[in-house]
Amino acid sequence: MDDRRAARAAAKRRRARRGAATATVSTVLAVVLVVWLVGSTPGWPDVRETFFSWEAFRTSFPDVLSGFWLDVKLFVIVELCVLVLGLVVALVRTTRSPALFPLRAFAAAYVDVFRGIPVILLVYLVGFGVPALAFEGAPSDPVLLGGIALTVSYTAYVAEVYRAGIDSVHASQRQAALAVGLTEGQALRFVILPQAVRRVVPPLLNDFISLQKDVALVAILGPLEAFRVAQIEAASTFNYTPLLAAALLYLCVTIPMARLVDVVQRRSRAA
Amino acid sequence: MSAVIEVRGVTKAYGDKPVLRGIDLAVHEHQAVALIGASGSGKSTLLRCIDLLDEIDDGDVLLDGEVVTDPSVRPDRVRRRLGMVFQGYNLFPHLTVLENVVLAPVRAHRRDREEARAHALELLDRFGLADRAGDRPDRLSGGQQQRVAIVRALATRPRALLLDEVTSALDPELVGEVLALVRDLKADGMTMLLATHEMSFAAEVADEICFLHEGLIVERGAPEQLFEAPEREETRRFLRRLLDAKRL
Numbered sequence: 432m433d434d435r436r437a438a439r440a441a442a443k444r445r446r447a448r449r450g451a452a453t454a455t456v457s458t459v460l461a462v463v464l465v466v467w468l469v470g471s472t473p474g475w476p477d478v479r480e481t482f483f484s485w486e487a488f489r490t491s492f493p494d495v496l497s498g499f500w501l502d503v504k505l506f507v508i509v510e511l512c513v514l515v516l517g518l519v520v521a522l523v524r525t526t527r528s529p530a531l532f533p534l535r536a537f538a539a540a541y542v543d544v545f546r547g548i549p550v551i552l553l554v555y556l557v558g559f560g561v562p563a564l565a566f567e568g569a570p571s572d573p574v575l576l577g578g579i580a581l582t583v584s585y586t587a588y589v590a591e592v593y594r595a596g597i598d599s600v601h602a603s604q605r606q607a608a609l610a611v612g613l614t615e616g617q618a619l620r621f622v623i624l625p626q627a628v629r630r631v632v633p634p635l636l637n638d639f640i641s642l643q644k645d646v647a648l649v650a651i652l653g654p655l656e657a658f659r660v661a662q663i664e665a666a667s668t669f670n671y672t673p674l675l676a677a678a679l680l681y682l683c684v685t686i687p688m689a690r691l692v693d694v695v696q697r698r699s700r701a702a
Numbered sequence: 703m704s705a706v707i708e709v710r711g712v713t714k715a716y717g718d719k720p721v722l723r724g725i726d727l728a729v730h731e732h733q734a735v736a737l738i739g740a741s742g743s744g745k746s747t748l749l750r751c752i753d754l755l756d757e758i759d760d761g762d763v764l765l766d767g768e769v770v771t772d773p774s775v776r777p778d779r780v781r782r783r784l785g786m787v788f789q790g791y792n793l794f795p796h797l798t799v800l801e802n803v804v805l806a807p808v809r810a811h812r813r814d815r816e817e818a819r820a821h822a823l824e825l826l827d828r829f830g831l832a833d834r835a836g837d838r839p840d841r842l843s844g845g846q847q848q849r850v851a852i853v854r855a856l857a858t859r860p861r862a863l864l865l866d867e868v869t870s871a872l873d874p875e876l877v878g879e880v881l882a883l884v885r886d887l888k889a890d891g892m893t894m895l896l897a898t899h900e901m902s903f904a905a906e907v908a909d910e911i912c913f914l915h916e917g918l919i920v921e922r923g924a925p926e927q928l929f930e931a932p933e934r935e936e937t938r939r940f941l942r943r944l945l946d947a948k949r950l
């Protein structure tokens with residue numbers, strides 16, 4: 432009896448070890464193959480010099496990094512605004528009172544319009560359009576304008592995420608909340624929203640990964656964020672390595688975020 | 703003395719489908735009235751209408767003599783005076799058992815949090831749930847969840863309890879613990895209106911049985927009379943079907 436159990440455990444361990452070994456070998460082989468294929472292309476020596484120059488990387492990195500701080504600041508602020516405004520739009524859309532119909536219609540139109548416009552177009556429109564209007568107090572700071580464009584666009588996405596979450600809470604929960612004597616507002620605040628928000632954390636984080644990359648679009652308005660700095664450096668030295676440095680910096684924030692999504696998702700599935 | 707709950711000529715339709723077709727009913731203090739009837743006869747709808755969770759088309763619902771189905775009456779004020787328990791428990795899954803129970807006393811009744819907690823723990827303890835106070839509802843058995851739902855309804859010290867088939871979703875071996883709790887409440891003198899499929903239980907705790915058939919109370923009376931000597935053909939047929947189902 433015990434013998435057989437020990438034998439089964441040993442077999443399981445052997446299988447696991449063999450699996451890990453196979454995975455390692457095949458990964459190494461794949462990498463070697465790709466490196467060899469790319470390295471044997473006729474253009475590789477030039478590409479290595481213009482995209483993977485250690486020298487260019489070292490000299491450009493500090494500037495790109497300081498540009499990246501602007502990206503970080505921008506997406507943290509935009510993210511916070513979007514979290515709040517998206518919730519407001521979603522809540523407006525879930526109201527039932529007939530008196531609020533105009534507001535509801537406006538929120539629906541807002542989502543339809545701004546989800547349907549490419550972010551890059553919106554950055555252009557806001558970035559160059561608003562200053563052209565030349566009204567009293569019109570913002571002219573390109574960072575602010577770019578931030579507004581991103582906020583407007585992402586609020587539409589995030590509002591839909593929240594709304595899906597609110598809709599996913601079963602109607603019987605609202606009924607139970609009302610039955611114990613809560614008002615509609617209290618039912619929303621203490622019963623429906625907490626459940627809805629918990630469910631939408633993973634999709635919200637996914638939207639934020641997109642946002643973290645899309646802050647680079649603000650570059651078209653001129654502020655010296657990472658992508659723009661890298662572009663300038665690349666243009667002046669005829670070497671594209673600074674762009675690679677910028678790409679690495681973006682990955683430094685998006686990959687941890689992606690792992691966070693995995694963790695949150697796994698945890699919510701376990702709960 | 704006026705009834706705690708009174709229903710006068712209440713009608714209700716979903717679209718053009720009439721579901722309640724003129725219900726008259728009174729539940730007096732310390733009384734338990736049982737609603738029986740086939741599935742789809744309108745029992746849940748009637749209970750929801752009394753708790754103002756659904757709007758009636760015609761008629762009146764009175765609570766302690768006050769018409770509560772008047773548009774000028776704030777529904778949350780009315781619901782605070784009644785406790786409702788659903789077939790599917792409907793506990794709040796993101797809150798612990800204790801938080802489920804204290805939410806309404808604290809938020810809707812503005813009771814002192816400590817006092818509400820003490821009262822909730824006392825109720826949980828009385829019904830054998832004290833050791834589950836810190837658990838999420840999904841850690842509990844169906845019977846425990848339904849007992850928590852009843853405690854949640856009791857925590858606001860309601861004038862009356864509305865119980866909608868509180869044992870129908872339970873595995874057979876868990877029905878007893880919930881019925882025992884309802885029996886306790888009846889012994890305490892709690893005023894109750896309960897929809898149920900458990901005929902022997904209805905016979906035991908109810909002072910009056912109302913048989914609902916296609917949106918009308920076609921027969922009512924004391925349990926012994928209604929179960930032993932039903933006058934209406936529909937009632938006899940319903941009871942016979944139940945008996946047959948039990949024999950199978």
Ligand SMILES: Nc1ncnc2c1ncn2[C@@H]1O[C@H](COP(=O)(O)OP(=O)(O)O)[C@@H](O)[C@H]1O
Pocket residue numbers: 716721739740741742743744745746747748
């Ligand atoms: N929200 C609703 N919308 C439309 N029809 C409903 C709704 N709720 C109940 N009904 C209908 O009303 C009738 C009575 O339902 P219900 O009150 O749940 O009966 P019971 O509780 O006696 O089984 C059924 O025919 C049901 O289909």
Ligand SMILES: [Mg+2]
Pocket residue numbers: 745746747866867
């Ligand atoms: Mg029902």
